[in-house]
Amino acid sequence: MSPAWWSWVASRDSLTSRLISAGTGRTFRVRLLGQGLGKPRADEAHALRLPLDRLAWLREVALCLDERPWVVARSVAPLAHLRGQRLERLGERSLGSWLFRQPDLERSPIEVTATPAPFHPLAGPWGRRSVFRHGRFAVLVQEFFLDTMTDELGLPSR
Ligand SMILES: C=C(O[C@@H]1C=C(C(=O)O)C=C[C@H]1O)C(=O)O
Structure with a gap:
């Protein structure tokens, strides 16, 4: 991986904040593609150690920056660990801006993949995932960086 991509993929602070800074002058927006209850994929259940x-x-x-998608993300929060968190109310507010306000937040090591997002058609160089926990609440966050971001920031292809 190029050093330029490493600084994005290995970063452990809020990706939302990093995108807002990197997108100088562009408008940041979370576009909600879907949310609801469902069964995680097998690899997601495995990552969460969930039956x-x-x-x-x-x-x-x-x-999105100026309505162009730079990253697509899929988050999976086991129902048994939701603990009354009203995540459906987030709407188009960033999950990260809520998560990183939790004082006891812990983040697992970040796992990286070069295979494209299994839930979205747009291609990109890298994907990553990690599990956030605060108290008994847990959420697996999977983020895939897209070619639009590569082009607009002039990043190397990988
Ligand atoms: C986890 C973060 O939140 C971002 C916001 C998301 C959302 O609103 O669903 C999903 C993934 C993240 O890239 C972050 O900012 O680091």
């Missing part, structure tokens, strides 16, 4: 038949709250978004 396969359990329901989770699923949320898919595109993180």
Whole structure:
């Protein structure tokens, strides 16, 4: 991986904040692609150490700058761990801006993939995922960087 991409892919602070800074002058927006209850995919359940038949709250978004998607993300929060968090009320507000306000937030190591997002048609160089926990609440956040971001920031292809 190029150093330029490494600084994006390995970053452990809020991607929302980083995108807003990098997008100088462009308008940031979370576009909600879908949310609701459903069964996680097998690899998602595995990452969360969740039995396969359990329901989770699923949320898919595109993180856009000037309406162009730079990152697509899919988040999976096991229902049993939701603990009254009203995540469906987030709407088009960033999950990250809520998560990073939680004082006891923990983040697992970040796993990286070069395979494209299994939930979205747009291509890109890298994807990553990690699990955030605060208290008993857990959410798997999967983020895929898109070719639009590569082009607009003049980043190397990988
Ligand atoms: C986890 C973060 O939140 C971002 C916002 C998301 C959302 O609103 O659904 C999803 C993934 C993230 O890229 C972050 O800012 O780091």
